[in-house]
Amino acid sequence: xxxxxxxxxxxxxxxxxxxxxxxxxxxxxxxxxxxxxxxxxxxxxxxxxxxxxxxxxxxxxxxxxxxxxxxxxxxxxxxxxxxxxxxxxxxxxxxxxxxxxx
Numbered sequence: 001x002x003x004x005x006x007x008x009x010x011x012x013x014x015x016x017x018x019x020x021x022x023x024x025x026x027x028x029x030x031x032x033x034x035x036x037x038x039x040x041x042x043x044x045x046x047x048x049x050x051x052x053x054x055x056x057x058x059x060x061x062x063x064x065x066x067x068x069x070x071x072x073x074x075x076x077x078x079x080x081x082x083x084x085x086x087x088x089x090x091x092x093x094x095x096x097x098x099x100x101x102x
Contacts, residue, residue: 053061
């Protein structure tokens with residue numbers, strides 16, 4: 001008796017190969033998205049070109065990072081400088097209350 005489970009079964013029909021963009025309908029990667037004006041748009045792929053950054057772009061990037069770092073530093077220093085008078089007033093009030101308790 002032969003073991004026929006090892007023999008692969010031939011397909012009942014040949015698969016149909018459909019070329020891209022010939023179906024007349026949106027495929028899985030094309031989704032319906034809503035635009036701000038309320039209309040529906042069936043999207044496709046978009047190309048994004050990324051080039052090497054040049055010396056001017058590098059200088060601009062470093063300048064932007066420096067501006068953001070300076071703004072963060074000024075915010076932190078401003079918060080510390082705001083708390084200095086409040087801390088001095090709290091210490092003075094504590095010293096005054098201690099002198100008044102005696």
